[in-house]
Amino acid sequence: MARNQDQGKMSREEAGRMGGEATSKKHNKEFYQEIGKKGGQATANSHDKEFYQEIGKRGGDATAESHDKDFYRDIGRKGGRN
Numbered sequence: 001m002a003r004n005q006d007q008g009k010m011s012r013e014e015a016g017r018m019g020g021e022a023t024s025k026k027h028n029k030e031f032y033q034e035i036g037k038k039g040g041q042a043t044a045n046s047h048d049k050e051f052y053q054e055i056g057k058r059g060g061d062a063t064a065e066s067h068d069k070d071f072y073r074d075i076g077r078k079g080g081r082n
Contacts, residue, residue, distance in 0.1 A: 010018075
């Protein structure tokens with residue numbers, strides 16, 4: 001455990017991990033879907049079209065840097081299927 005040796009206090013990392021574990025035990029899939037929806041709506045309300053274009057471009061650039069032609073060929077064949 002990552003405790004602060006000087007004061008015996010819990011680190012931020014440990015507190016976050018423990019809080020996340022406790023939350024996951026208390027809540028179900030629907031809870032996480034609802035908070036995701038709320039967060040997405042809040043983001044949509046506070047950002048414009050250009051924001052989404054920019055993050056889409058960044059994501060596309062990052063994907064292009066880490067994948068080769070075979071990756072794109074394979075996902076092209078899959079289309080919208082999983």
